[in-house]
Structures are given as structure tokens and as C-alpha cells.
Amino acid sequence: MLDKNGIAQRIAQEVHDGWYVNLGIGIPTLVANFIPEGMEVEFQSENGILGMGPFPFAGKEDADLINAGKQTITAMPGAAFFDSATSFAMIRGQHVQLTVLGAMEVAQNGDIANWKIPGKMVKGMGGAMDLVASAENIIVAMMHTNRAGESKLLPSCTLPLTGVGCVKRVVTNLAVLDIRDGAFHLVERAPGIEVDQIRAATAGKLVVPEVVPEMVIA
Amino acid sequence: MLDKNGIAQRIAQEVHDGWYVNLGIGIPTLVANFIPEGMEVEFQSENGILGMGPFPFAGKEDADLINAGKQTITAMPGAAFFDSATSFAMIRGQHVQLTVLGAMEVAQNGDIANWKIPGKMVKGMGGAMDLVASAENIIVAMMHTNRAGESKLLPSCTLPLTGVGCVKRVVTNLAVLDIRDGAFHLVERAPGIEVDQIRAATAGKLVVPEVVPEMVIA
Amino acid sequence: MAINKVVTNEIEACKGVKNGMTLMLGGFGLCGIPERSIAELVRLNIVDLTCISNNAGVDDFGLGLLLQKRQIRKMISSYVGENDEFERQMLSGELEVDLIPQGSLAERCRAGGAGIPAFYTPAGYGTEVAEGKETREFNGKPHILESALTADFAFVKAWRGDTAGNLIYKATARNFNPMMAMAGKITVAEVEELVPEGELDPNQIHTPGIFVQRIFQGTGYEKRIEQRTVKTEKLSE
Amino acid sequence: MAINKVVTNEIEACKGVKNGMTLMLGGFGLCGIPERSIAELVRLNIVDLTCISNNAGVDDFGLGLLLQKRQIRKMISSYVGENDEFERQMLSGELEVDLIPQGSLAERCRAGGAGIPAFYTPAGYGTEVAEGKETREFNGKPHILESALTADFAFVKAWRGDTAGNLIYKATARNFNPMMAMAGKITVAEVEELVPEGELDPNQIHTPGIFVQRIFQGTGYEKRIEQRTVKTEKLSE
Numbered sequence: 001m002l003d004k005n006g007i008a009q010r011i012a013q014e015v016h017d018g019w020y021v022n023l024g025i026g027i028p029t030l031v032a033n034f035i036p037e038g039m040e041v042e043f044q045s046e047n048g049i050l051g052m053g054p055f056p057f058a059g060k061e062d063a064d065l066i067n068a069g070k071q072t073i074t075a076m077p078g079a080a081f082f083d084s085a086t087s088f089a090m091i092r093g094q095h096v097q098l099t100v101l102g103a104m105e106v107a108q109n110g111d112i113a114n115w116k117i118p119g120k121m122v123k124g125m126g127g128a129m130d131l132v133a134s135a136e137n138i139i140v141a142m143m144h145t146n147r148a149g150e151s152k153l154l155p156s157c158t159l160p161l162t163g164v165g166c167v168k169r170v171v172t173n174l175a176v177l178d179i180r181d182g183a184f185h186l187v188e189r190a191p192g193i194e195v196d197q198i199r200a201a202t203a204g205k206l207v208v209p210e211v212v213p214e215m216v217i218a
Numbered sequence: 219m220l221d222k223n224g225i226a227q228r229i230a231q232e233v234h235d236g237w238y239v240n241l242g243i244g245i246p247t248l249v250a251n252f253i254p255e256g257m258e259v260e261f262q263s264e265n266g267i268l269g270m271g272p273f274p275f276a277g278k279e280d281a282d283l284i285n286a287g288k289q290t291i292t293a294m295p296g297a298a299f300f301d302s303a304t305s306f307a308m309i310r311g312q313h314v315q316l317t318v319l320g321a322m323e324v325a326q327n328g329d330i331a332n333w334k335i336p337g338k339m340v341k342g343m344g345g346a347m348d349l350v351a352s353a354e355n356i357i358v359a360m361m362h363t364n365r366a367g368e369s370k371l372l373p374s375c376t377l378p379l380t381g382v383g384c385v386k387r388v389v390t391n392l393a394v395l396d397i398r399d400g401a402f403h404l405v406e407r408a409p410g411i412e413v414d415q416i417r418a419a420t421a422g423k424l425v426v427p428e429v430v431p432e433m434v435i436a
Numbered sequence: 437m438a439i440n441k442v443v444t445n446e447i448e449a450c451k452g453v454k455n456g457m458t459l460m461l462g463g464f465g466l467c468g469i470p471e472r473s474i475a476e477l478v479r480l481n482i483v484d485l486t487c488i489s490n491n492a493g494v495d496d497f498g499l500g501l502l503l504q505k506r507q508i509r510k511m512i513s514s515y516v517g518e519n520d521e522f523e524r525q526m527l528s529g530e531l532e533v534d535l536i537p538q539g540s541l542a543e544r545c546r547a548g549g550a551g552i553p554a555f556y557t558p559a560g561y562g563t564e565v566a567e568g569k570e571t572r573e574f575n576g577k578p579h580i581l582e583s584a585l586t587a588d589f590a591f592v593k594a595w596r597g598d599t600a601g602n603l604i605y606k607a608t609a610r611n612f613n614p615m616m617a618m619a620g621k622i623t624v625a626e627v628e629e630l631v632p633e634g635e636l637d638p639n640q641i642h643t644p645g646i647f648v649q650r651i652f653q654g655t656g657y658e659k660r661i662e663q664r665t666v667k668t669e670k671l672s673e
Numbered sequence: 674m675a676i677n678k679v680v681t682n683e684i685e686a687c688k689g690v691k692n693g694m695t696l697m698l699g700g701f702g703l704c705g706i707p708e709r710s711i712a713e714l715v716r717l718n719i720v721d722l723t724c725i726s727n728n729a730g731v732d733d734f735g736l737g738l739l740l741q742k743r744q745i746r747k748m749i750s751s752y753v754g755e756n757d758e759f760e761r762q763m764l765s766g767e768l769e770v771d772l773i774p775q776g777s778l779a780e781r782c783r784a785g786g787a788g789i790p791a792f793y794t795p796a797g798y799g800t801e802v803a804e805g806k807e808t809r810e811f812n813g814k815p816h817i818l819e820s821a822l823t824a825d826f827a828f829v830k831a832w833r834g835d836t837a838g839n840l841i842y843k844a845t846a847r848n849f850n851p852m853m854a855m856a857g858k859i860t861v862a863e864v865e866e867l868v869p870e871g872e873l874d875p876n877q878i879h880t881p882g883i884f885v886q887r888i889f890q891g892t893g894y895e896k897r898i899e900q901r902t903v904k905t906e907k908l909s910e
Contacts, residue, residue, distance in 0.1 A: 018676050020883050040676040042837075042883070046538065047464045048608045050881045051675055051837070058666040063467065063659035064595070064609040070465040070518075071665035077871025078675030078837030080881035081607050083614040083642075084464070084490070085546045085787075088539025089855060092557065092788030095883045115535075116564075122523060122535070124515035129565060130539030133558040134788055164562035236439050238646050258439040260600075260646070264775065265701045266845045268644045269438055269600070276903040281704065281896035282832075282846040288702040288755075289902035295634025296438030296600035298644035299844050301851040301879070302701070302727070303550075303783045306776025307618060310551030310794065313646045333772075334801075340760060340772070342752035347802060348776030351795040352551055382799035543789070552780070553811035555792035574790035574820075583811075607876060639844060640877050 002173045002190045002217075007141050009034045009217055010188075011100055011171050014139060020044055022091065022131060024101030025069040027141040031100055042076070044096055046087050046127040051079030068127065088127070092134045099135035101128055103142050103167075105157045108204035110167045110179045112140060113159035125162055132163030144172035144201045151203035153177070153184055174198050176215065183207045188215045220391045220408045220435075225359050227252045227435055228406075229318055229389050232357060238262055240309065240349060242319030243287040245359040249318055260294075262314055264305050264345040269297030286345065306345070310352045317353035319346060321360050321385075323375045326422035328385045328397045330358065331377035343380055350381030362390035362419045369421035371395070371402055392416050394433065401425045406433045438600035438633045441625075441651045446476040449624045449650045453589055455482055456509075460545065460587040460616040461489040461499060465517075465662045468609030469498050470591040472626045472654035478502060488512040488585055490541060490612050492522045497660050503531070512585070514538035518662070536565060540582050542615055548584035549618020549647065557582055590620025593654075594643070597627035598636050601645030610642060617647045626654040675837035675870045678862075678888045683713040686861045686887045690826055692719055693746075697782065697824040697853040698726040698736060702754075702899045705846030706735045707828040709863045709891035715739060725749040725822055727778060727849050729759045734897050740768070749822070751775035755899070773802060777819050779852055785821035786855020786884065794819055827857025830891075831880070834864035835873050838882030847879060854884045863891040 002010065008030035015021055015035060022044045023029050032054070035041050043052040045067040052067055053074035061072040075081075090096055105113040112132055115125040132138055145151055153170065169187075170177045175198045176188040183205040186198060189212050199206055220228065226248035233239055233253060240262045241247050250272070253259050261270040263285040270285055271292035279290040293299075308314055323331040330350055333343040350356055363369055371388065387405075388395045393416045394406040401423040404416060407430050417424055443449050450473060453459070459477075463469030477485075478501050485508050492511055493500035502508050503521050510532040516522050525531035536544070537559040547555055556579040560566050570581040592613040595606035603625055605613055617623045625643075630653035680686050687710060690696070696714075700706030711730075714722075715738050722745050729748055730737035739745050740758050747769040753759050762768035773781070774796040784792055793816040797803050807818040829850040832843035840862055842850055854860045862880075867890035 020676075038674060040674050042676055044883070045608075047467070048611050049875075050883055051875070055665045055667045061661060061664055061666060062607065063661050065607040066465065066467050066661075066663070067608075068464075070467070070662040072661060072663070073665075075607070075875050076675060077869075078835060078839065078882065079875040080839050080878035081605075081610055081875050082878070082881055083605075083610050084538065084542035084612050085615050086881070088542055089783070089787030090881070090883055092539055092559065093786045093855065094788060095786075095855075111562075119527065122516055122526060122533075124513060124517060124535050125537055125560075125563075125565070126515040126517075127538040129537035129563060130557075130559040133537075133561060161563045238439075256437060258437050260439055262646070263845070265704070266848050267638075268646055269638070273902045273904045279898060279901055279903060280844065281898045283844040284702065284704050284898075284900070285845075286701075288704070288899040290898060290900070291902075293638050293844070294438060295632075296598060296602065296645065297638040298602050298641035299638050299842075299847055300641070300644055301842075301847050302775065302779035302849045303852050304644070306779055307546070307550030308644070308646055310776055310796065311549045311618065312551060313549075313618075329799075337764065340753055340763060340770075342750060342754060342772050343774055343797075343800075343802070344752040344754070345775040347774035347800060348794075348796040351774075351798060379800045543787075547792070550780075552792050552794060553814075553816055555784070555789050557789060577790075579790055604876075639841075 001193060005030055006217060007171055007173060010215055011139055011141055015041055015098060019097040020095065021098045022046060022096050026102045028100035028102060029069060044090060046091065048082050048084060048087050049075060049079060051076040088130050091130050094134060094136055096135060098137045099131045100139045100141055101131060103140045105152050105154055105159050106140050106167050106170055107154050107157045108183050110165040111157045112162045112167050113157040114162050116160045128162050132166045138167050140167050140170045142172055144174040151201055153202045153204045155204045174201060186212050188213055190215055219411060223248055224435060225389050225391060228433055229357055229359055233259055233316060237315040238313065239316045240264060240314050244320045246318040246320060247287060262308060264309060266300050266302060266305050267293060267297060269294040306348050309348050312352055312354055314353060316355045317349045318357045318359055319349060321358045323370050323372055323377050324358050324385050324388055325372050325375045326401050328383040329375045330380045330385050331375040332380050334378045346380050350384040356385050358385050358388045360390055362392040369419055371420045371422045373422045392419055404430050406431055408433055440599050441601035441645065441648055442599050443650045443652050445652050446472040449473060449652050450476045450480060453482055456484040457588040458486040460590040460620055461487060462592040462613035462616045464490050464611040466493060466498050466660050468593050468611050468613055470593040470626050471657055473591040473624055474498060474501060478505060483507045484509045486510040488587060490538060491515050491517060492519050494519055494662060495521045514541050542612060544582055544585040545615035545619045548586040549615060552584060554581050554583045586619050588621055590616040590623040592617045592625050594625055594627045596629045596631060597625055597651050598631050598633050600633045601648030601651050602636055602641045603643035604636060604640060605642050614643050617643045622649045623647055625651045627651060628657060677836050678838040678885055679836050680887045680889050682889050683709040686710060686889050687713045687717060690719055693721045694825040695723040697827040697857055698724060699829040699850030699853045701727050701848040703730060703735050703897050705830050705848050705850055707830040707863050708894055710828040710861055711735060711738060715742060720744045721746045723747040725824060727775060728752050728754060729756050731756055731899060732758045751778050779849060781819055781822040782852035782856045785823040786852060789821060791818050791820045823856050825858055827853040827860040829854045829862050831862055831864045833866045833868060834862055834888050835868050835870050837870045838885030838888050839873055839878045840880035841873060841877060842879050851880050854880045859886045860884055862888045864888060865894060
């Protein structure tokens with residue numbers, strides 16, 4: 001089973017040289033830590049930076065330089081700052097090649113819900129609705145089940161949607177799954193995880209090929 | 219009768235302290251020369267400058283610094299450069315208080331034509347359609363008649379329109395006229411010009427009040 | 437001669453703000469918020485406000501201060517996030533909230549300032565956000581029609597400004613400020629440093645002065661950090 | 674590590690441009706035009722082009738060079754102005770021309786780059802420009818629906834650029850370049866000075882590198898002035 005860093009590490013393998021990538025709050029933020037040295041990748045944060053760097057050293061924090069998670073960050077050489085309209089022009093205009101974000105629920109048709117539990121909790125959609133409606137590559141990073149042990153990979157979402165039919169791939173603590181033709185297609189198992197465990201934790205339709213390789217995490 | 223500089227000088231009297239003003243190509247450009255010293259006025263040129271200054275001294279021309287008429291210009295202290303989308307955001311968003319432009323024809327309902335003579339001449343509308351569709355104050359600066367001696371103030375435009383019902387005031391070599399209620403209302407006569415001369419040169423409906431003062435041009 | 441927009445301080449700058457008005461306030465989280473203007477709005481105790489702002493600050497800072505005093509009737513935002521009082525007032529129904537996608541919020545403010553009454557965007561299609569909105573397909577992809585936002589007053593915060601109202605923001609403190617500056621009937625800019633006209637490079641202006649009606653140099657900026665995160669700590673979520 | 678966008682020169686930069694493609698070209702008149710890329714397009718003798726550009730240069734410079742060689746099938750512009758060959762080809766019907774208001778042209782390019790398929794504008798209502806377009810009233814004022822423009826290649830000219838593709842324009846040479854940079858499937862930027870990543874202040878970037886696919890430092894810029902106007906001459910029309 002993967003921990004959060006493991007999920008991030010696996011997702012980092014999906015990042016190609018020359019890509020602009022938007023990382024959501026939470027697990028997705030960790031993906032930046034696992035990009036190989038020398039790979040040409042730039043991270044966009046939708047509050048207005050391209051070329052986001054690592055967190056600053058203590059004492060070097062700048063209140064005017066944060067990411068979308070409101071964390072203090074640094075800017076890499078070649079970075080650029082811009083306003084929110086330009087930022088979402090990049091996103092909506094499909095200039096960002098990959099979006100990684102968290103979710104409360106993902107459905108077998110690619111729907112995603114991650115911003116509201118009616119009557120109980122409302123975080124707001126932030127930039128997520130723009131991101132999922134626009135990005136060509138959307139990877140969801142999340143735990144396979146919620147705290148109550150219930151599957152987050154469902155036949156259809158029960159919570160208010162963030163976007164429809166947009167998620168292409170899900171990476172969880174248990175597996176990598178692709179979404180197509182109205183089903184979750186099992187691609188890889190997390191180290192030490194059996195197909196049956198994944199099956200038990202997946203409420204939506206799961207398609208399992210004959211051979212399901214185990215993830216290779218360096 | 220006014221010459222081009224006279225028309226510009228009269229229009230300069232319409233400019234208020236604290237206004238942003240867009241001046242079109244031709245006579246309107248001359249208006250800038252007659253703004254009283256110390257008056258707080260900024261000229262916007264739609265190719266991307268706010269705070270346009272006078273022409274440069276010979277030898278100081280900068281190919282990268284021009285106005286919408288493609289003339290070399292200078293920038294005043296407090297100027298700003300911006301892109302064309304932002305420039306027309308200013309115009310469409312009614313942040314520019316006054317637009318002065320030339321015309322081939324103006325109609326008594328406020329229609330204006332200034333970009334095309336079918337089959338003969340096409341200059342293009344440039345920024346004029348955006349300007350006339352958006353500005354709250356539009357003053358047309360032009361000769362009262364064309365080279366053939368025909369009136370340019372008409373019952374209705376014969377040429378393809380630039381905008382509908384948008385012109386509020388016309389300043390010509392003969393007169394100042396306001397447009398309202400489907401007619402040209404004579405406001406002032408040019409120095410030495412009689413009402414009958416204006417009447418003869420105006421093809422559209424002309425309303426003449428009992429007293430028509432002569433322009434005061436300092 | 438450039439048009440002078442300078443007012444003395446936040447007291448002068450906030451003159452004319454009245455109960456029931458619609459305000460825009462720049463900032464993302466606590467980054468780039470108009471601290472001094474917010475403090476003055478709190479002091480004036482103006483109520484029944486509709487506030488358009490990406491977030492509503494935190495419980496005890498930023499717009500959270502106006503929420504605490506129940507000065508806000510309605511919020512138009514994209515994210516509630518880490519503001520417990522915001523979430524509480526919203527869930528209890530005390531506060532009317534219109535949550536809209538962040539990109540749509542930014543673009544709607546820009547549209548308001550740019551004289552574009554409406555535009556189509558794919559964001560929010562098929563979700564609650566699309567309810568009651570026109571849907572139309574372009575290039576085989578469904579979009580929804582979003583309308584422009586404007587405000588009686590827009591309050592923005594910049595790093596440097598000049599007497600003509602030109603503004604330069606710093607780093608990610610820029611965020612929503614430029615679009616909101618465009619969309620305010622009266623736009624109030626507070627800056628950390630106010631310089632005479634001619635001192636800023638006209639090539640580096642982020643918000644041209646035409647969008648700004650009043651400008652003042654603020655004092656005593658707190659610039660609170662919401663999520664201080666540093667490298668010496670082990671990277672964690 | 675930032676993404677390196679550098680190519681050797683205009684020859685490398687123009688690779689992949691084919692007959693029949695749609696191109697965007699920045700500039701206003703001759704100010705801020707991609708001189709080197711235009712020269713290469715002339716040399717390549719690529720034909721049947723649709724060119725989106727505010728103007729078409731003058732008879733013997735800028736896009737006028739492509740017009741002379743009949744490489745352009747269709748122009749999408751706002752102004753013909755002082756280009757006799759452009760006007761002649763248009764009036765004779767040799768050249769297809771779509772004239773659109775300058776603000777709509779700028780906004781349509783921006784929309785293309787920003788994933789906004791269409792928007793409403795008052796510009797052109799009641800004129801030829803509105804023919805065949807949807808009309809709708811907002812706040813009692815009629816508007817027309819304008820659609821986004823994109824291009825197979827966008828050619829832009831900047832003052833300074835870095836290896837990551839970030840661009841800074843100079844003065845009014847900025848004009849249409851930033852929006853066209855956004856709207857090109859492949860955007861080629863030519864700059865007067867190319868510097869390593871990290872040399873440009875990230876706060877002063879006009880076009881972030883994400884919008885640029887290829888960048889090169891051009892040489893031998895002519896930067897011709899169309900209407901040289903100076904103060905010693907008596908001011909005249």
C-alpha cells in the first residue's frame with residue numbers, strides 16, 4: 001500500500017519532459033518533490049505563478065509569494081507572475097498539459113466531486129471546476145477509500161459534481177486505474193496489494209486485465 | 219469659417235479636467251495641441267498607450283512608440299503601455315470619457331459612417347466601431363461638406379455604417395451641432411458664418427434656435 | 437499632465453461607501469488583500485454588503501473581520517476553505533453565498549471592466565454552477581454562459597503606485613487585483629509605496645491609472661501568512 | 674528546470690508552416706511586427722495563407738511582402754489604411770478580406786488563447802460586421818456574439834525574451850503580440866535580445882513562456898517608421 005508520498009511518486013512518472021503541470025492542494029503538491037533532476041517541467045499555480053519552486057528556507061518566507069494552497073513558496077529561474085484571469089486563460093486554453101488534483105469521489109464515467117458535502121461541509125470549488133473542464137490530462141490523486149472505509153471509486157457520484165466525464169486516470173494508495181468506456185480499468189497494483197483487495201475497495205465497475213503489473217516505484 | 223486647427227481648438231473646449239480622451243486620426247489628433255496648460259487630461263491611443271505626449275524632436279523618434287495614426291509620439295510622465303485587448307477593455311468598458319473622431323457621413327439620428335465606400339475605397343474600421351459603440355461622449359470632427367460640396371450631415375447615411383445612433387455632437391468648419399430627437403440642433407456658428415450658410419450645407423433636419431451664438435475661439 | 441488620483445488615507449478613500457453596496461476586494465487568501473481599506477470598512481460599520489472576493493480571509497483577518505461583525509449579506513467567492521466562520525454562516529443560512537469557479541470569477545470581473553456583458557466557458561458545465569444558465573455547444577464541447585460582474589467600489593492592493601493611479605503588484609499578490617481594478621465604478625488602490633508620476637517605467641505598469649479613481653499609501657501592513665511552509669520542515673501535505 | 678524553447682533562427686522557427694495554414698502575426702502597422710519570420714515566410718514561398726493581423730503592413734514591407742507575392746488567400750484585419758496593394762487586391766476580389774473591429778479582433782485572439790469560445794460585444798452592432806451574427810440585448814444595449822480566433826502558427830515580436838519563452842515588449846510595439854502569442858497552436862517569438870532563464874524579473878513578464886513554443890534572437894531589424902512625425906515640423910494633420 002502506498003502512502004501519500006508514494007502516490008505522489010507514482011504520479012510523477014506520468015509527467016513528461018516539456019510539460020506544464022498544475023498541482024492541486026494536498027497529495028498533488030507532493031508530486032513536485034519527485035520530478036527527476038534535469039527534467040524540463042514547470043509547475044503552474046493558479047493564483048498566478050509559472051515556474052513554482054520548492055518551499056523557502058525558514059526566514060526567507062515572502063507573504064507575497066504563495067501557491068494556491070496558500071503555502072509560502074519560491075520562484076524558479078525563468079518563472080513568471082501574472083493575474084488570475086491570465087492564469088485561467090492558461091488553464092482554460094489548454095496550455096497546461098497535466099492537472100493533478102484530489103477528489104472525494106470519482107465515478108466510472110469520469111465524473112468527479114471534490115468541493116461540497118451538502119449541509120455538512122463546503123470548501124468551494126476554487127479553481128477545480130475550471131481545471132477539470134479544460135485539462136486534457138487529469139489525474140486524480142486520492143486514497144482508494146474514505147475514513148469510513150467506503151469506496152471513493154463509484155458507479156456514479158453521490159456528491160455535487162465538480163466536473164463531468166473528465167477524469168482519465170486515478171492513482172490511489174492501492175492502484176492505478178484508467179477510466180474509459182464507463183469503467184475503471186485496473187492498470188497497476190500498489191506494491192504488496194492483490195487484485196482482490198482492489199476489487200473489494202472499488203464500488204464502481206472494475207475491469208481487470210489478465211495481467212496486472214505491480215507499480216515500479218524507484 | 220474654421221480651418222482644421224480651428225475645429226480642433228473648438229473641440230478642446232469640450233474636454234474636462236480629469237478626463238481620459240481618445241483622439242482619432244486626422245483633425246482629432248490636433249485637439250491635443252489646444253488643451254490648456256495644467257489641465258489634467260490624458261490621451262489614450264488605442265494601439266496601447268495612456269498618457270500620449272507630443273511628437274518627438276527630430277532624431278528622437280522611436281519606431282516602437284507610435285499612436286494609432288502610426289505617427290511617432292512621446293510618452294508623458296505617468297504614462298502606461300498595454301496590449302490591444304486591454305486598450306479596448308478601457309474603451310468598451312467606458313473608462314475613456316470622450317472620443318473624438320472623423321467621419322464621412324453623420325445622420326440626424328446619430329449614425330456615423332467612416333470606413334468604407336463600396337467598390338471604391340476601403341480603409342477598414344480600425345478601432346472606430348469599438349469606440350462609437352462604447353463611448354458615452356462622441357464628438358465628430360469633420361468638414362461640413364465633402365470635396366464635391368455635398369453635405370456630410372444627412373437625413374440618413376448612404377455609406378456602410380460604423381455605428382448606430384451614437385454621435386452626440388458634431389463640430390465642423392461651419393458650426394457646432396448637437397444630435398437629439400432625430401435632428402441636428404444648431405448650437406454655435408463658426409466665426410463669420412451665417413445661419414443660412416449652415417442651413418444650405420446641412421442636408422439633414424436642422425433645428426435652429428432663436429439665438430445662435432458665434433463660437434468663442436481664444 | 438496626468439490625472440492626480442491621490443487621497444490622504446483609507447478614511448478619504450472609503451468615502452461614499454454605503455450600506456447595501458456591492459464591493460470587490462482583491463487578494464487570494466490573505467495575499468494581496470487591501471488591509472487598510474478593510475480596516476476602514478470595519479470601523480465604518482457599513483452593513484448589508486455584497487462582497488466579491490475569491491476568499492473571505494480567515495476568521496480574524498481580511499474579510500473575516502467583516503464577517504465577524506455581520507457586515508456582509510452576501511459573498512461571491514470561489515473558495516471558503518479555511519474560514520470556519522464563513523462556512524458556519526453559510527451552512528446556517530445567515531450568509532448568502534454564491535460560489536463560482538475561480539477562473540469564471542476572474543473572467544467575469546475582467547468582463548465587467550472590459551464592457552463584455554457575457555461569455556461562454558466550459559467551467560461548471562454539468563454542475564450546480566450551471567443551474568439556470570444557458571448552455572451551448574462550441575466545437576462539440578458544452579459551455580455555459582457567464583455574465584459580467586461589476587461593483588460600486590473595488591478595493592485593490594498594490595506594491596507600488598504613482599499619483600496617476602498606475603499600479604505595480606508584487607509576485608502572487610497580483611491575483612484578482614488587476615481585474616477588480618477594472619470592474620469598480622470607483623476603484624480604490626492602496627499601495628505600499630506611492631511615487632510621483634513619471635517614476636514608474638510605463639512599460640512595467642500592471643494596472644494603468646485609468647482604472648483607478650483613488651490611490652493612497654497605506655501604513656502598518658501586517659501581510660499575514662496563512663500557511664507558513666519552509667524547507668527545513670520535512671515536506672508534508 | 675524551465676522548459677527550453679530556443680531555436681537557432683527564423684529558418685528553424687518556421688519549420689512546419691504549410692500551404693493553406695492560418696497564421697497570426699503581431700504588430701500594429703509596422704510597429705512590433707515579426708520581421709524575421711515574415712522574411713522567412715516570403716523566402717519559403719508558402720501560399721494560400723489565411724493571415725490574421727491588424728494591418729497588412731505597407732506595400733513593400735511587413736505583410737505587404739507576402740501580399741505582393743500573392744501568398745495570402747485571406748486577410749483578417751481591422752485596417753487596410755495606407756496599403757495600396759492590399760486595397761487593390763481586396764477591391765478586385767483577388768484577396769478575400771474579413772474586416773473586423775480592432776477591439777473585437779484583439780478580444781477574439783485573446784478568447785482563442787483563453788479557451789473562451791465566444792463573447793458578446795457592442796462593437797459593430799447595426800453594421801455589416803453584425804451580418805449573420807447573433808444579436809442579444811444586455812442592460813438594454815444590443816450586442817453581437819463574436820467567436821474566438823486561433824491559428825496554426827502565431828508569429829510575435831518582443832523586445833527581450835528568455836530561454837523559457839518569457840517575453841517583454843517595448844512601448845507600443847506590444848499591441849496585438851500578447852494575445853496572438855496566446856492563440857497560436859505553435860507560437861514563434863522573435864526577440865531583439867535573448868537572455869538565459871532567470872535574467873528577466875518574473876514580475877515584469879508580459880507574455881509568460883507557457884504561450885511560446887519557439888523563441889529566437891533575430892538580427893538586422895529594420896524597424897521601419899511608417900509616419901515619421903517630429904516636433905520641429907509645424908503640427909499638421
